[in-house]
Amino acid sequence: MIPRAEDAHWLAAAVALFLGLVLIAELIVGREVFRRRAWRAYLFPAAVVVASVGLWVIVVFSTFSTMHLLAHAVWAQAALVAGAVELALVRGKLTSPRWSLVPGVALFVSGFAFLVHEPNPWLYSRSAFLHHAIGWMLVIVALFPLGEALRPRQLVWRTGFALTFVLLAVFLFADRDAAPIFGRFGLGGP
Amino acid sequence: MSSEIATSIPREERRQGVARRPWRTLAVQLIGPLTIVAGLMWAVAQPYRIVFLDRDGRGLYDYLFQPPLLVVAVGLVFTFVVAPGLVEDLEGEEHRDSPS
Numbered sequence: 001m002i003p004r005a006e007d008a009h010w011l012a013a014a015v016a017l018f019l020g021l022v023l024i025a026e027l028i029v030g031r032e033v034f035r036r037r038a039w040r041a042y043l044f045p046a047a048v049v050v051a052s053v054g055l056w057v058i059v060v061f062s063t064f065s066t067m068h069l070l071a072h073a074v075w076a077q078a079a080l081v082a083g084a085v086e087l088a089l090v091r092g093k094l095t096s097p098r099w100s101l102v103p104g105v106a107l108f109v110s111g112f113a114f115l116v117h118e119p120n121p122w123l124y125s126r127s128a129f130l131h132h133a134i135g136w137m138l139v140i141v142a143l144f145p146l147g148e149a150l151r152p153r154q155l156v157w158r159t160g161f162a163l164t165f166v167l168l169a170v171f172l173f174a175d176r177d178a179a180p181i182f183g184r185f186g187l188g189g190p
Numbered sequence: 191m192s193s194e195i196a197t198s199i200p201r202e203e204r205r206q207g208v209a210r211r212p213w214r215t216l217a218v219q220l221i222g223p224l225t226i227v228a229g230l231m232w233a234v235a236q237p238y239r240i241v242f243l244d245r246d247g248r249g250l251y252d253y254l255f256q257p258p259l260l261v262v263a264v265g266l267v268f269t270f271v272v273a274p275g276l277v278e279d280l281e282g283e284e285h286r287d288s289p290s
Contacts, residue, residue, distance in 0.1 A: 007255040014260040021221055021268050028217050029280050036279045040272070173257045 002061055006177045012051075013172030019047055020165030027155070027162055041090045048083030052076050071117035078106035097152035104145030107164075111138025126179045134171050137164070212284060218276050222269030229261030 022043060026034040035041040055076035063069055085102040088094040114135030120128040144160040151157070237243055240259065241252045 001250070003251045003255070007251045010255045010257050010260060013257070014264050017225070017261065018264045018267065021225065021264065022272060025218055025221060025268075025272060025276055028214050029276055033279050033283050034276070037275055040275070173261070 004177055006175055008058065009172045009175040012054075013169045013175075015047065015051065016165045016172060017169035019044060020162055020169060023158070023162035023165060027158055035090070042087070045083050045086035045090055048079055048086060052079035052083055055079060065117075067117040067119070071113040074113040075110050078109045082106035098149050100145040100149040100152070102145075104142045104149065107138050107145065108142035111135045111140075111142065114138060123181065126174070126176050126181045129181045130171050130175050134168065137167060137171070212280075215277050215280050215284075218273055218280065222265045222273055225265030225268060226262050227265075229258045229263075229265060232261060233258035 022040075053076075055072055059069055059072045059076055062072065082103040085094065085099050089099055112135070114131055118128055118131035118135070122129055122132045141160060141164040144157045144164065147154065147157040148161070233240055236258070239257055241248050241256055
């Protein structure tokens with residue numbers, strides 16, 4: 001039995017929330033202390049790679065719409081590349097801060113895919129509203145890795161990147177397959 | 191000098207067990223509990239999201255994915271898996287940096 005879309009989104013929200021908390025903790029303690037234990041250093045890149053595998057699974061099983069399939073394939077590929085680059089950065093195989101451009105491009109492409117594969121306007125339903133909101137959010141927050149690549153010493157970029165995952169979790173937890181945008185307050189939906 | 195006017199300077203004794211806790215350590219320790227509290231508040235605000243309270247016609251995935259409980263679970267994992275090691279390493283770092 002395949003879970004409903006909202007179930008998968010809530011699970012993704014929990015993972016995003018956990019990653020957001022881990023990134024916030026890294027900000028608080030500093031990168032040197034955070035990476036003192038290898039499992040912590042590899043946690044975020046490994047989670048991104050595992051998430052990409054999960055997205056590929058969705059690509060395989062979720063074939064009811066071509067745009068839906070293509071969008072998930074784009075997210076899966078973007079997450080895989082970004083995760084691989086993050087792994088190489090932690091491992092020390094890559095050292096230039098310019099490599100932060102890759103996660104930035106991955107976020108931008110993911111946001112673009114969100115916007116393209118939603119056929120309905122903003123106020124059609126909660127699902128449509130959240131697809132637009134998440135899409136534009138990802139397009140905008142792509143600036144954080146871009147800033148990290150160009151001015152790596154400023155804390156604001158990493159702070160924004162960490163909070164991005166918390167905000168993404170909030171949006172995904174709010175998702176319902178069929179519901180008005182603001183619940184009992186109405187607006188849109190079936 | 192009269193001893194009634196010039197009193198002794200109170201010694202700054204360090205109370206045992208009340209060592210100052212740096213804000214970083216406290217912040218890391220608060221992340222998990224605050225997340226748990228957020229999940230519990232959500233459960234109270236939207237009890238219909240908790241399947242255990244309304245079991246009619248519910249499937250396996252309804253029990254596995256209950257958003258407020260997922261938030262609580264994330265907070266628990268952070269509190270018991272991530273935070274202790276971070277606090278230990280942070281205190282070790284501060285202990286090493288402090289003048290002996």
